[in-house]
Amino acid sequence: MARNERLIPASPERVFAVLADPDSYGHWVVGSDTIRGADDTWPAVGSRFHHRVGRFPLALNDHTEVIAMEPGRRLELHAKARPLGTAHVALDLERRGDATLVTMTEDAGDRITRLVFNPLTHFLVKRRNDESLRRLAELATP
Structure with missing residues (x-):
């Protein structure tokens, strides 16, 4: 299992x-x-978004589905x-003061x-997820 953590200088509500x-x-x-699209109910349990992974000519279309969700927490x-x-x-x-500790496991x-x-x-996967969390922080930081 790959496990990554990142402290993001934004509230859990903003990260979520x-x-x-x-x-x-x-x-x-x-x-x-x-x-490529998403269910109107995203991120409700059972909802999906449809994505393309990779780049041409090795791009694949598939989806990601929500298994569990707690707003602002998980x-x-x-x-x-x-x-x-x-x-x-x-x-x-x-929540860590004014920041959020995000733990990502894959x-x-x-x-x-x-x-x-x-x-x-x-x-x-751990190296890839380090970069993913850096990008998440970029989007979540006000």
Whole structure:
């Protein structure tokens, strides 16, 4: 499992507002190219946004679905980029004074993907997520 933390100088409500905007994922999630649309109920449990991962000619269309959500506190996602695999991503927000500690954990989202998740994969995902959280902070910081 890849686990990353970042202290963002914004309130949990402000950080969650970015997470609640499906169009923001095209900017802050490394590897996500285009957000193709989203359910009107995003980020309600069971809602999805549709994305493109990668770049032409290796771009893949798929979706990410909300598994659990507590406004201002937690967002749990099942991200798909088939045939490359799926991921379980949790974003936990904890108020720290005027800032928010964001903890992002990512692991394989299905049995087949678990077969290819190894220490090297986790290392690469952790590096990618460091950059993703930096970009999230950029969007959330007033």
